[in-house]
Amino acid sequence: xxxxxxxxxxxxxxxxxxxxxxxxxxxxxxxxxxxxxxxxxxxxxxxxxxxxxxxxxxxxxxxxxxxxxxxxxxxxxxxxxxxxxxxxxxxxxxxxxxxxxxxxxxxxxxxxxxxxxxxxxxxxxxxxxxxxxxxxxxxxxxxxxxxxxxxxxxxxxxxxxxxxxxxxxxxxxxxxxxxxxxxxxxxxxxxxxxxxxxxxxxxxxxxxxxxxxxxxxxxxxxxxxxxxxxxxxxxxxxxxxxxxxxxxxxxxxxxxxxxxxxxxxxxxxxxxxxxxxxxxxxxxxxxxxxxxxxxxxxxxxxxxxxxxxxxxxxxxxxxxxxxxxxxxxxxxxxxxxxxxxxxxxxxxxxxxxxxxxxxxxxxxxxxxxxxxxxxxxxxxxxxxxxxxxxxxxxxxxxxxxxxxxxxxxxxxxxxxxxxxxxxxxxxxxxxxxxxxxxxxxxxxxxxxxxxxxxxxxxxxxxxxxxxxxxxxxxxxxxxxxxxxxxxxxxxxxxxxxxxxxxxxxxxxxxxxxxxxxxxxxxxxxxxxxxxxxxxxxxxxxxxxxxx
Amino acid sequence: xxxxxxxxxxxxxxxxxxxxxxxxxxxxxxxxxxxxxxxxxxxxxxxxxxxxxxxxxxxxxxxxxxxxxxxxxxxxxxxxxxxxxxxxxxxxxxxxxxxxxxxxxxxxxxxxxxxxxxxxxxxxxxxxxxxxxxxxxxxxxxxxxxxxxxxxxxxxxxxxxxxxxxxxxxxxxxxxxxxxxxxxxxxxxxxxxxxxxxxxxxxxxxxxxxxxxxxxxxxxxxxxxxxxxxxxxxxxxxxxxxxxxxxxxxxxxxxxxxxxxxxxxxxxxxxxxxxxxxxxxxxxxxxxxxxxxxxxxxxxxxxxxxxxxxxxxxxxxxxxxxx
Numbered sequence: 001x002x003x004x005x006x007x008x009x010x011x012x013x014x015x016x017x018x019x020x021x022x023x024x025x026x027x028x029x030x031x032x033x034x035x036x037x038x039x040x041x042x043x044x045x046x047x048x049x050x051x052x053x054x055x056x057x058x059x060x061x062x063x064x065x066x067x068x069x070x071x072x073x074x075x076x077x078x079x080x081x082x083x084x085x086x087x088x089x090x091x092x093x094x095x096x097x098x099x100x101x102x103x104x105x106x107x108x109x110x111x112x113x114x115x116x117x118x119x120x121x122x123x124x125x126x127x128x129x130x131x132x133x134x135x136x137x138x139x140x141x142x143x144x145x146x147x148x149x150x151x152x153x154x155x156x157x158x159x160x161x162x163x164x165x166x167x168x169x170x171x172x173x174x175x176x177x178x179x180x181x182x183x184x185x186x187x188x189x190x191x192x193x194x195x196x197x198x199x200x201x202x203x204x205x206x207x208x209x210x211x212x213x214x215x216x217x218x219x220x221x222x223x224x225x226x227x228x229x230x231x232x233x234x235x236x237x238x239x240x241x242x243x244x245x246x247x248x249x250x251x252x253x254x255x256x257x258x259x260x261x262x263x264x265x266x267x268x269x270x271x272x273x274x275x276x277x278x279x280x281x282x283x284x285x286x287x288x289x290x291x292x293x294x295x296x297x298x299x300x301x302x303x304x305x306x307x308x309x310x311x312x313x314x315x316x317x318x319x320x321x322x323x324x325x326x327x328x329x330x331x332x333x334x335x336x337x338x339x340x341x342x343x344x345x346x347x348x349x350x351x352x353x354x355x356x357x358x359x360x361x362x363x364x365x366x367x368x369x370x371x372x373x374x375x376x377x378x379x380x381x382x383x384x385x386x387x388x389x390x391x392x393x394x395x396x397x398x399x400x401x402x403x404x405x406x407x408x409x410x411x412x413x414x415x416x417x418x419x420x421x422x423x424x425x426x427x428x429x430x431x432x433x434x435x436x437x438x439x440x441x442x443x444x445x446x447x448x449x450x451x452x453x454x455x456x457x458x459x460x461x462x463x464x465x466x467x468x469x470x471x472x473x474x475x476x477x478x479x480x481x482x483x484x485x486x487x488x489x490x491x492x493x494x495x496x497x498x499x500x501x502x503x504x505x506x507x508x509x510x511x512x513x514x515x516x517x518x519x520x521x522x523x524x525x526x527x528x529x530x531x532x533x534x535x536x537x538x539x540x541x542x543x544x545x546x547x
Numbered sequence: 548x549x550x551x552x553x554x555x556x557x558x559x560x561x562x563x564x565x566x567x568x569x570x571x572x573x574x575x576x577x578x579x580x581x582x583x584x585x586x587x588x589x590x591x592x593x594x595x596x597x598x599x600x601x602x603x604x605x606x607x608x609x610x611x612x613x614x615x616x617x618x619x620x621x622x623x624x625x626x627x628x629x630x631x632x633x634x635x636x637x638x639x640x641x642x643x644x645x646x647x648x649x650x651x652x653x654x655x656x657x658x659x660x661x662x663x664x665x666x667x668x669x670x671x672x673x674x675x676x677x678x679x680x681x682x683x684x685x686x687x688x689x690x691x692x693x694x695x696x697x698x699x700x701x702x703x704x705x706x707x708x709x710x711x712x713x714x715x716x717x718x719x720x721x722x723x724x725x726x727x728x729x730x731x732x733x734x735x736x737x738x739x740x741x742x743x744x745x746x747x748x749x750x751x752x753x754x755x756x757x758x759x760x761x762x763x764x765x766x767x768x769x770x771x772x773x774x775x776x777x778x779x780x781x782x783x784x785x786x787x788x789x790x791x792x793x794x795x796x797x798x799x800x801x802x803x804x805x806x807x808x809x810x811x812x813x814x815x816x817x818x819x820x821x822x823x824x825x826x827x828x829x830x831x832x833x834x835x836x837x838x839x840x841x842x843x844x845x846x847x848x849x850x851x852x853x854x855x856x857x858x859x860x861x862x863x864x865x866x867x868x869x870x
Contacts, residue, residue: 103745104743104744108745116739120740120744121737121740122736122737123860130740133730133733133746134744139726140725141729144726
């Protein structure tokens with residue numbers, strides 16, 4: 001990958017394509033041999049029409065992407081192909097022959113293998129035991145073990161899929177566990193490999209490695225179906241891409257002839273602004289001041305080292321960094337959840353006493369959208385309206401210290417639902433039943449509507465659909481333009497570049513540099529995130545040379 | 548009687564008292580390894596004890612008694628299986644219900660049918676598992692050291708005792724060396740992995756539960772037709788729960804299960820030996836305290852001396868295919 005230039009937001013310089021009336025369909029050329037063809041696949045779950053009359057052609061020896069927002073029906077379609085569900089109607093053709101796939105066994109027999117989003121591995125088993133499960137060969141295991149060992153050796157020679165056959169799976173990294181999943185499918189003779197959201201759990205490096213393997217598998221004759229909602233991956237690795245929207249297949253495109261914005265448009269059903277539209281910032285006085293903050297974890301390790309910075313009213317400061325470099329700890333210290341070892345945080349000039357009570361930060365005018373909404377932002381089993389006041393439940397008018405005014409809470413929630421377009425618009429629904437994007441909107445609405453002076457936002461669009469990402473980004477810009485100070489922590493570089501007026505880079509618990517977004521690029525920031533400061537090196541060399 | 552001889556006798560009764568625990572613990576091993584927790588070992592054992600003794604008494608045949616015991620136990624196991632696997636109910640609740648059911652029904656039916664206060668009639672010899680004398684046991688009895696060991700410890704047990712030891716080896720082989728065992732272990736750890744590999748989770752779990760029933764049947768039949776000669780209400784007396792404790796001790800592994808059961812059997816045997824014994828300086832220890840020893844030990848050991856005992860990951864959780 002050439003730097004990070006395949007990030008969708010950064011690559012739409014060719015502008016928006018107009019919404020076309022008929023779905024474009026320049027799928028596989030006629031006559032090309034097909035690995036899979038689906039005709040008229042239809043599936044309902046009660047009232048939910050998960051797949052509507054799906055037609056799909058997948059060319060042999062290609063990497064075919066299936067994209068769509070959460071709930072578009074991608075996983076259902078693939079589960080039908082893998083025999084987890086049976087379609088209500090429609091036909092499946094594998095290599096031109098009509099087949100009936102009623103169970104995973106049928107699918108495996110037809111050469112279809114699946115790598116699930118949540119790995120189907122037995123953690124306490126060795127790699128060999130996992131690979132042989134369901135294909136043991138005989139009633140006792142000895143012979144099968146030897147065969148698996150030989151075959152794994154061959155597969156590893158053929159595709160470069162090396163893994164220690166005797167390792168216990170739970171002791172392998174996530175990337176290697178995924179490799180075991182792929183090996184499982186290949187061992188059972190898969191010619192067609194379905195990967196369901198394979199990069200969700202991988203580091204960027206592991207993801208690149210996976211793509212390399214996928215390309216190699218394709219080049220050696222396998223057909224790959226890649227399910228994802230990340231446009232970057234589609235652009236990076238697929239040959240063709242099919243787009244699903246609300247249970248229907250809306251387009252099949254040649255990846256080389258399309259653009260992220262065209263795919264996004266097909267996914268959402270309308271034009272999507274991938275690039276955030278914003279005017280210049282007009283920062284005024286300091287709202288959030290962080291002075292020499294050091295955070296120590298319970299093992300006595302400094303996770304944040306003597307960090308100082310300010311965020312002014314009317315600007316968004318982006319904090320970039322590879323996940324796990326102290327950003328989470330920094331956010332928790334600023335928001336008052338964790339007490340720092342030293343240093344202080346001032347909100348509107350008033351210092352936090354750091355008693356480990358985030359309510360104090362809120363009183364000083366700080367809103368906080370936590371990084372992990374399910375762990376810190378919401379109570380999943382609560383109704384939507386209860387979550388919409390969480391943390392503000394003592395406020396006047398909503399409740400009091402003792403009795404909560406249920407009607408007031410629900411009206412409050414209804415106002416959020418309307419303003420933030422939270423779907424379904426039902427404040428009595430359990431929060432767990434909302435999609436990731438709508439859960440995030442619940443949190444964002446709660447924190448923004450309290451009109452904070454300082455807003456901390458951690459990973460605002462993690463696991464959120466494209467449509468909702470656009471909405472959340474717009475709201476953040478609006479907050480800025482209303483004169484709020486916004487601190488944005490994100491591991492998505494395109495998000496940092498799209499929104500920030502200043503970029504701080506964090507590495508190893510320290511802030512290693514500050515850049516203006518129009519005077520840097522993702523390469524430089526990426527290097528800084530990795531702890532390499534090229535510009536500083538260059539400057540040092542220049543001064544040396546000058547002397 | 549010398550110290551050595553009484554020690555041999557102590558070990559001899561250890562073996563006898565361990566057997567019902569061993570069968571029940573192995574039963575639990577199959578069930579729990581497949582992901583179905585079974586707190587109803589006790590109830591199945593009790594029901595099997597009753598059925599074995601009742602049919603044994605009526606038919607006058609030990610094998611018919613054993614078959615009846617196994618059949619009843621498997622029947623209850625299938626009830627548990629239906630509740631936990633098919634109906635996806637709570638496994639603890641179902642197990643507790645089976646324990647109550649067995650305790651009540653055995654007493655009730657026994658009372659109504661045999662009118663002996665819930666007991667079954669005393670079994671004739673042909674309706675019991677009798678000790679098997681090994682060749683030359685009597686002649687060798689006088690050989691020092693090895694003689695008593697051979698005569699008391701190795702020879703002179705009933706068939707089920709020997710079967711129990713064999714079952715440990717068989718279980719080890721089945722669990723760790725066969726296809727069935729691999730799938731059984733997998734289904735208790737990650738049923739979804741088994742399902743996607745094209746194996747039926749439901750079928751695997753039912754098979755495990757049925758094996759559990761058979762072994763509980765053996766445990767029950769042992770109680771009423773080998774260890775004693777009739778059924779007495781509530782004669783399992785918590786052995787099913789001790790077997791569960793032994794299973795946890797042994798971390799769901801067959802050979803350690805044998806050791807754990809022998810340990811509990813030993814404590815039980817020791818308790819019986821020590822009744823009425825005057826401890827120097829302490830005097831006689833109340834019987835109840837000695838009888839409580841296995842339970843106290845269980846608590847102490849489980850509380851921290853055996854390290855973390857990790858149950859099968861999917862244990863207690865019904866398998867539902869994700870939508």
